[in-house]
Amino acid sequence: MKTVINNYIREEMFPNIWCPGCGNGIVLGAIIRAIDDLKWDKNKIAMISGIGCSSRITGYVDFCTMNTTHGRALPFATGIKMANPNMKVVVVMGDGDCSAIGGNHFIHAARRNIDLTAIIINNMIYGMTGGQYSPLTPTKKFGTTAPYGNIDQSFDLVKLAKAAGASYVARGTVYHVRQLTSLIKKALNKKGFSVVEIISDCPISYGKMNKMRTVVDMLKWIKDMSVSKKAWEDLSPEEKKEKFVIGEFLDIDRPDYTELYSKVMEEAQKMGVSR
C-alpha cells in the first residue's frame, strides 16, 4: 500500500503519537498531498512548528524540519526565509501557539508579508496541556480552565490575518479534506504571507469538555457548523456567531519582504561604493 504519503514521511516515527482520530494527522495528509501536487524539491522545503500536539507534525515529514519553542515558529521561519529565499518555508502552529503566545509574531509576519505559509490547526483548545481554553475557544464553550463556560471573546483569525497584511487567507476544516488540500496548495503557491486556518478536532481535550465524546461526534459537529461564504451571508446574526465560514477570504498580490529586502541590498550596494 504505497501512496504518495510514503514518499514524504519518516516511517520510523509511525504510528504517530496523536490520539485516535486527532485532526493533526488529517492535516498532515492534506499538506503532504498539496506539496506532492506542486512537485517541490524536498531539499528546498523547510517545515517549522512551535509547541503543542499540532507542532509535533514536523517530526513526521521528510523535509528540513524544526520543532521550535511555543509560539515562536514564525520568527524562526523568518530567519530561514531571509537567509535563503529559495527555500519554501511552511509553518504549522496550534491555535494557542499561533494566537496566544505567538499572536504578536503572527500579526508582524503578516504585516511584513514575508513569503511564508502559516497553517494553523485550530482545535479550539490547548490540546497538549490537557484542555485549557485558548483565544480561539468559542464563547460559552468549556475548557478545564473555563469550567463554567468561556467568557472570553475569541479571535477571528481570518479577519486578524487580513487586517494585519497577509496576501492569502483561507479557512478549511479536517472534514472537508479535498477543499482543504486545495486551499493549502494555493496558500503554498502564494508569494507573500499566506494563512490557512483549519478547524480541527481534539476529541480528547475539546470533545470531552464539550459533550462530544467520540471522534465521530466531533467531526459531525464540525461538518454541521461549517458553512460556505455564500451560505453564511444569508444567516441571521445569531446563527452567524456559531458557524465556521470556510473558503477563501483574500487573495492579493503585493511584494513580499524578501523581494523588498533584495531591493534594499541593491540600493545599499550602490551607495556603499559611492561612500
Place this chain on the structure above:
Amino acid sequence: MKENKLIEIYQNDSVKISVRKEWCKACGICIEFCPKDVLAADEQGKPIPININECIKCSLCELRCPDFAITVEGGE
C-alpha cells in the same frame, strides 16, 4: 486476503482497499463517513470492507484517515 501480518488487503475486480492495522487506531472516521457504507468495524474497531462492491473509490476514507492506515487503489 492477507499480504502479511501488518497490512490487510481486500479487493475485487476494480478496487483494492488496504488497511495497515499496526497504524490504525480504530478512530472510526473512515467507517462513519464512507458515503456507501462499505466499511464496518472489526472486533478491534478497525475497518473491514463488508460491501466492497459498493465502493465508489472516492478515497474519502483514505484522505480523512489521520494515521495513513487505509488506502484505496484502482481507477479514479
Place this chain on the structure above:
Amino acid sequence: MNKLKRNVELLQGNEACVKGAILSGVRFFAGYPITPSSEIAEGMARLLPQIGGKFVQMEDEIASIAAVIGASIAGFKSLTATSGPGFSLKQENLGFAIISEIPCVIVNAQRGGPSTGLPTKPSQGDMMQARWGTHGDHSIIALAPSTVNEVLTLTIKAVNFSEKYRTPVILLLDEVIAHMREKVEIPAPEEVEVINRKKPTVPPEEYFPFKPDQNGIPPMANFGEGYRYHITGLIHNQKGLPTSNPQEIDSFIRRINNKIQENVKDIIIYEKYFLDDAKIALIACGSVARAAERTVKLAREEGLKVGLLKLLTIWPFPSEEVNRLAQQVDLIIVPEMNLGQMVLEVERASRGNCEVVSYSRVDGELINPIEILGKIQEEIKK
C-alpha cells in the same frame, strides 16, 4: 612586514562590535532597539546589505533571537544585540540554540537592573544571568571585553567559538564599553582568523545530524543543502528525533556540557598584570578591569605588591587559573559593578587558599582606581 590594509579608526564600542562581527563573517542580524546596544543594530542595518548580508528589525527580542537562529540554520553567521530587559526575553530561545546546537552570538550591553533599571548606566549585574539565565543544565560561553579594541577582537572570537563549538556565545559589554570611543586597529580581512562550522563529509543517507565527531561536536548541515533532518528543542537522539531513552538522554546532556567544559584551554582567555610577585590580586573584567589596571600602577608606586587578573572569558569560569593564583597570594579582591556575583565563583575556585573579598558598587557609577586602592589599604590594615 608586508603592507596589510590596516586602518586605525576612532570607534565606539558598539561600532567595534559591528566591525568585528562583519570581519568574522556575520551576515545576518535581527534585533530590537534598546539602550545601550542600539548602535549595533543601526550599524548592521547600514553595513550588512552593502556586503550581501541581511538585517531585520523584529517585533521583540524573543523574535530577534529566533530569527537569528533560523538564519544560522540556513547558513548565515548570525548575531543579535540587546541589553538587560531584552536579554531576559532572549533566555527562552537561548536555551533552544543550546539544545539544538545552533551557532549564534548574543551581545548584551549590560545596564543597571532589575527590570528597566538604569538604562543609561553601566552594570555587571547580568554575570549570573549569562551563566544560568535559561533553564536546565547547560554550559555557556561568555566573553567580556574591557577596551574598544577588545570588543572587536572578542566579537571575532565569539563568532568563531560559536561556529567551532556549535553553541550560542554571549558577549557581555557594559554601557561604558558600549559607548566609549577609543582608537582601534582594524585588522585587514586576510589577517583575521575565521572559523566556520564543520560540514558533514558523509552523504545525506549516512548523516546523523547530532552524532558527535571526535571532539564531541556534530558536523552541521545547513538547511537547503540536500541534508534533510529534524531539529527540536526536545532532548533528541543522534538522528535529531525526540527520545525518552534514559541512556540517550544522559549522554546527550553530558555531551552538550562537556563539549565546552573539555575545551576550557581553548576557550578561556585572560590577561595578567604584575602578578608574578603579587601578594594581593585583583580579579576584574569589563570596564572595571580598566580601573583595576590603573589601581595596580598606583599601588605599585606605593610599593604594594598588587597585580591584576583580567578576565576576558567569564564563562566557563577560569577556575584553575584562579585556584593557582589563590595559592600564590594572600588576598584576592574582586571589584564588580554588582552586589558580588563573580566573587562567588572566585571564592569557589580559591578553595580557601587565600582570603577573598568583594568590592561592589551598584549606584550606576563606574568604580574608580582610587576607591579600589582604598579597599586594598583598608584590607591591609585589618
